[in-house]
Amino acid sequence: MKIDNQINLETAEGIDIQLTPAGIGVRTLAFVYDLLIRVVIVAAAAIALSFAGKMGIGLILIVVFLVEWFYPVVFEITKGQTPGKKSFGLTVVYDNGLPVNLAGSLIRNLFRAADFLPAFYLLGGVCMLLSSHNKRVGDYIGGTMVVYKEAPIRMSYFSFDKQQKVDIKLDEETQKSVIAFAERSKTLSPQRQQELADIMSPITQVTGPEAISHLKSIAANLVGKT
Amino acid sequence: MNLDNLSIEIRPRSSWKAFDLGCRMALRWWKSLMGFWLAVTLPIFVIACSIDIVWGVVAFWWLKPLYERGLLHILSRRVFAENVTAKDAIKAWPGLLKKQWFASITWRRISPTRGFDLAIQQLEGLEGAERSKRLSILHRTTDDNTAWWTIVCMVWELIIILGLVALISFVIPSGVEFDYWQAINSDSWGVELTYNLFTFLAYLLVAPFYIAGSFAAYLNRRIMLEGWDIEIGFKRAVSRVSKPLTGAVTSCILIMCCFALVTESWADENLPETPPAQTIETDSAIFVDTDPAGQKNIEFESEAQIKAILDVPPFNGQKTETDYRWVGWGDEEKEKEQSSDSLPDWLSSAIIFVANIAEGLMWLVFGSLLLLLLYLSRDHIKALFNRPASPQDAQELDLTVFSQSYDGDSLPDDVPSELDRLLEAKAYRKLMSLMLITSLLEISKEQALPLTKSMTERECLEVIKKSIEGDRREFMQQLIDTWIHLAWAHTWPQKSTMQMLCEKWKTLFNQTVPVT
Structure with missing residues (x-):
């Protein structure tokens, strides 16, 4: 089996939903981002409440408690992602891909205390690294995971020289490859484009420099840009 | 470079997803990666530490890019399905060191992108201007997080x-003092060595993931x-x-099979609708399918066909998942058998009998405790349903005792003359007191008055009003009102009012003689 970090979730209708669990690198940075926000909130509260004497100290401790335990919960159940996760395009979901709600979010965040052991989330990091779905302890108990939030597919844009009606039958996988070729041809060098187009010549029956524009025409036909 | 036998799934990814994929790769090939790392770095580490406990580990750290080349060697071969073991990598390692080793451990040592750049240097073998040109192309993207990956790995x-x-501080017994700060700052030999070992372990665990x-x-x-x-997509197409040709042949066979299946089952279904055919014995062609053996054959064949279809994608979705669950020590059954073997039957039945009785007793105790609890908390329960608790200090008023409250002794024999005397002397308080006591006594002779000690004048009046009617009721109302004004508001009543009350009293209560 080939190594891959994308997982397929099969729905009851037999449709595969592709999700990519987010790994240790991006989650570490997202955590640091959230940590900085939390520190700023607590510091602001501490400055504002420092004038209120002993009661102020009590209130500061309450603020610290709330921010430590409920900052992620509130953001995860309302938006599905904390600001840190949002900045790295991550979101929290249940194992079946559904958005997380109070129960899951609360459990995974309460068990952050277990992940923290013995210091600085060492257990959580090791657990995440060894888990096939990049889950830390809290994720295992809450039945949740953190995945990349895929950007919505944009309408493909690519330029092609000649408009020509190409009548050719391709299967689905090949269609995808041809469209990807047309879309990404900007980032490919001309020589590389030629190489790739030449591979397809047994199917398209076109060789030489013509082959590139021919393939792009096919792609344009496929996405309805004739 | 043959893309067909790549052992990773090829797909354009974001840089973070690529790092995650690298972690998967490192996990898959951890044996060869860690094996190589241990075999190469452990001797160097031991030598470095034995030379100088502090600077040795710094030198060990400084030379890290050199060991990392071996990891990259393994990874780059493994990705293209070439089975490189730790042993092969150790053999190849000295050869890998020749290229640009000096740059690697001097000015490129502190480059935050060294892991990424190592591939261009080692695998593509580029140098000088070519190398920097190539690097600038590979780094020219908005999604370049290679430096962040280095930082994240350092943090870990x-x-x-x-x-x-x-962890060490966790397992230190509670009686022993453990000062982190002292432990970090101490320069004793043991502490230094411990830190060096931890550092070695950290590099061992992180380096494969970093390079991968x-x-x-x-x-x-x-x-x-x-x-x-x-x-890859084009080549597959x-x-x-x-x-x-092969595809067409297989599809043809499949289609033919389907057709055969359909016609056979069609014939099978239609058979009962053609009873006349049974009488014509000569027409044997129709009866081919009614042969029970033949029918069985069809069923068997169709089952086999169904099985064949279910065995190929997308239906062969069987997978084996292993997870571990606690099912006990596994010798509980044995213990049970042993215990039943060792006890004679009469003893075990006796034990069961005693156990049953004990259970019954326990339920009894539990039930009575529950009842006791309910009884003790009856007032709380009442309060729960918003009913006022019954007054506990509702002592009945003893009127004979009450009568002695006048003048500290008993009531006078001739009440009306006493009233007149008091009215003349303007002793209104005493007069009122006498009237109140005597009238209450009179009323209580005819009717029981449920008066209590804790009652106020108004509460008394309510009770009295319920018991009597007519003039007496009106009189009591007037009397108590006046009394309240006098006793609590200190308003001295008019003489006429007092005279009127005295007259009324004489008419209403005088016919009887007061108690002695």
Whole structure:
């Protein structure tokens, strides 16, 4: 089996939903981002409440408690992602891909205390690294995971020289490859484009420099840009 | 470079996804990666530490890019399905060191992108201007997080070291003092060695992931820039088209099978609707399918066909998942058998009998405790349903005792004359008191008055009003009102009012003689 970090979730209708669990690198940075926000909130509260004497100290401790335990919960159940996760395009979901709600979010965040052991989330990091779905302890108990939030597919844009009606039958996988070729041809060098187009010549029956524009025409036909 | 036997799934990814893929790669090939790392770095570490306990580990750290070349060697071969073991890598390692080793451990040592850049240097073998040109192309993207990956890995090295220190503090007995700060600052030989070992462990655990992640990011850039996924897709399309004959043959066979199946089942279903055919014995063709053996054959064949279809994608979705669950020590059954063997029957039945009785008793105790609890908390329960608790200090008023409250002794024999005397003397308080006491006594002779000690004048009046009617009721109302005004508001009543009350009293209560 080939190594891959994308997982397929099969729905009851037999449709595969592709999700990519987010790994240790991006989650570490997202955590640091959230940590900085939390520190700023607590510091602001501490400055504002420092004038209120002993009661102020009590209130500061309450603020610290709330921010430590409920900052992620509130953001995860309302938006599905904390600001840190949002900045790295991550979101929290249940194992079946559904958005997380109070129960899951609360459990995974309460068990952050277990992940923290013995210091600085060492257990959580090791657990995440060894888990096939990049889950830390809290994720295992809450039945949740953190995945990349895929950007919505944009309408493909690519330029092609000649408009020509190409009548050719391709299967689905090949269609995808041809469209990807047309879309990404900007980032490919001309020589590389030629190489790739030449591979397809047994199917398209076109060789030489013509082959590139021919393939792009096919792609344009496929996405309805004739 | 043959893209067909790549052992990773080729897909354009974001840089973070590429690092995650690298972690998967490192996990898959951890034996050869860690085996190589241990075999190469452990001797160097031991030598470095024995020379100088502090600067030795710094030198060990400084030379890290050299050991990392071996990891990259393994990864780059493994990705293309070449089975390189730790032993092969150790043999190849001295050869890998020749290229640009000096640059690696001097000015490129502190480059935050060294893991990524190592691939260009080692695998593509570029030098000087060519190398920097190539690097600028590979780094020219908005999604270049290679430096962040280096920082994250460094952070995790630190976390491993600190985590291990914390772990030690966890297992230190509570009586022993453990000062973190002293432990960090101490320069004793043992502490230094412990830190060095932790550092070694941290590098051992992180380095494979760091290099694999960087290498995956490098591969990802090349996939993006060279369209590897497109190449693979195109090649597959061509190979599908170039083998049309076999495909056609198989599909033809499949279609024929289907048709055969359909016609046979059709004949089978229609059979009962043609009873006349049974009488014509000569027409044997129709009866081919009614042969029970033949029918069985069809069923068998169709089952086999169904099985064959279910065995190929997308229906062969069987997979084996292993998870571990606690099912006990496994010798509980044995213990049970042993215990039943060792006890004679009469004893075990006796034990069961005693146990049953004990259980009954326990339920009894439990039930009575529950009842007791309910009884003790009856007032709370009442309060729960918003009913006022019954007044506990509702002592009945003894009127004979009450009568003695006048003048500290008994009531006068001739009340009306006493009233007149008091009215003349303007002793209104005493007069009122006498009237109140005597009238109450009179009323209580005819009717029981449920008066209590804790009642106020108004409450008394309410009770009295319920018991009597007519003039007496009106009189009592007037009397108590006046009394309240006098006793509590200190309003001295008019003489006429007092005279009127005295007259009324004489008419209403005088016919009887007061108690002695």
